[in-house]
Amino acid sequence: MKTKNEKLSLTLQLLTSFAIIIILMGVLIFIFEDHYINVIANDSKGHNENLKNAAEHFNAAAIVILTIFILCAGWLQFRDLNKTSRGDFLFRIDERYGQPEIIKARVIIHKFYCLTYHKNIDCTKHTQIIGEMIYRIKFNPYKASDFIALLNFLDFLETISYFANRGYISVKDLNELTGYSIKFYYSVFTKFIDDRRNKYKSDKYYCELQKLAKYIQKNNPTVPPFIETDK
Numbered sequence: 001m002k003t004k005n006e007k008l009s010l011t012l013q014l015l016t017s018f019a020i021i022i023i024l025m026g027v028l029i030f031i032f033e034d035h036y037i038n039v040i041a042n043d044s045k046g047h048n049e050n051l052k053n054a055a056e057h058f059n060a061a062a063i064v065i066l067t068i069f070i071l072c073a074g075w076l077q078f079r080d081l082n083k084t085s086r087g088d089f090l091f092r093i094d095e096r097y098g099q100p101e102i103i104k105a106r107v108i109i110h111k112f113y114c115l116t117y118h119k120n121i122d123c124t125k126h127t128q129i130i131g132e133m134i135y136r137i138k139f140n141p142y143k144a145s146d147f148i149a150l151l152n153f154l155d156f157l158e159t160i161s162y163f164a165n166r167g168y169i170s171v172k173d174l175n176e177l178t179g180y181s182i183k184f185y186y187s188v189f190t191k192f193i194d195d196r197r198n199k200y201k202s203d204k205y206y207c208e209l210q211k212l213a214k215y216i217q218k219n220n221p222t223v224p225p226f227i228e229t230d231k
Helices: 004-042 048-097 100-116 123-137 141-165 171-177 182-200 207-219
Strands: none
Touching: 048 141, 048 171, 100 123, 100 141, 100 182, 123 141, 123 182, 141 171, 141 182, 141 207, 171 207, 182 207
């Protein structure tokens, strides 16, 4: 994978090349048009008007061609820059997802998953059981560090959901990066989220994660765990 400096260097090279091409085209158009003007000025055979019209037509055509080229080249440059920016954004999220404090929370959740799993358990019911275990940690003074790790992870999920909901990164890419676990994590944190909202009388808490989870549910309605979606 390219480093940030390599990406920046490549971007600068592309922008420099684009600028040079535009300048060269402008110079060529100026030289060619200037040639027409000189011919018109030196013409003594009464064809000035025809040559003038030809020069005007050439000038108009050149402007149209140059404008189209600038728009196309600019769009290609923007697309490449946008792709690079999104890739860098995902890479940073991936790094954060693998940080020790996030790993700690994921380990706690997986431990609860293993302790409560059996082959006939309903997936949606299973996440509710895990959610109860997560919620109880909040009141255990001996599990304070575990609770803070889980809360930090929940805040992280809310942050990346915010960016996905606004198109900074695609939901598909984010879901793949997290192992298609966004909806699962929302489900196991639902009881804690509901408690926080009821306590402070506000539905704003973790609304971005909820919105993203519902979007994923609507686009994958047959994949558990199942969550309620807006009608």
